[in-house]
Amino acid sequence: MYTDLHCHILPGLDDGAPDLEAALTMAEHAAASGISRVVATPHHGGAYENEAPAVREAVELLQQALDRRGIALTVLPGHEIRVYDRLLDDLLDGRLCTLGGSRYLLLELPGGRVPGGFAELLHELGVRGIVPILAHPERSSEIQRRPELLREWMDGGLLLQVTAGALTGDYGRRMQAFSLSLCRANAVHFLASDAHDVVVRKWHLADAYALAARKVGPEQVAAYRANADYVARDEVIVPALPARNMSLSRALWPWPFNIRVKG
């Protein structure tokens, strides 16, 4: 049984589950695939406004519905925050949810672009004891072009979450190759589903762990799983060092040059 740190299961808040029935169906699939706990991370910032009280209320209602149906899944409140100008002010004002009320905060880059002042934001969060986690770095074209950016941010305390479906190849071979490169460079701290539904953007997490165990190593998978639990319990994560004997960019450089991508 394991924890999934990133999903869009709360009904009607974003582009995830549209209603309670869809959310319950997602929950049934999650539980059947071995997930016992999820952090619900509706989008906030950009096109979506879901402030913390609304998220917490939605979590409470969903948990009640799950308990009534006898679905063995625990839901914690969180956010996937698209980096925006007032992020820090809003966090300090209590408008944002960290993951399960922990010190960990899930961020995504707007349109995959690195906004100005991003490194400063990471620093300001760190000063306040908040540990930022970047969702799906593999999806950012800027990071694909300049993976060495990650090294600098990780040195400043950023943790990385790769999407399970990217690693399994469900979102294309290029994305899979880049995700694998990140994992092999010890640059990944979590796999998470980023589930939106049960058809396309689904849980994928069990498959991703199985694939990572084969292609990256069972120790790394154990670390991914343990790290997700540490977040849920608000415990300290001591990350493995990313590929220190070479620059991260060199470690990642196989993409796309040395990996033959067909189709």
Ligand SMILES: [Fe+2]
């Ligand atoms: Fe997401």
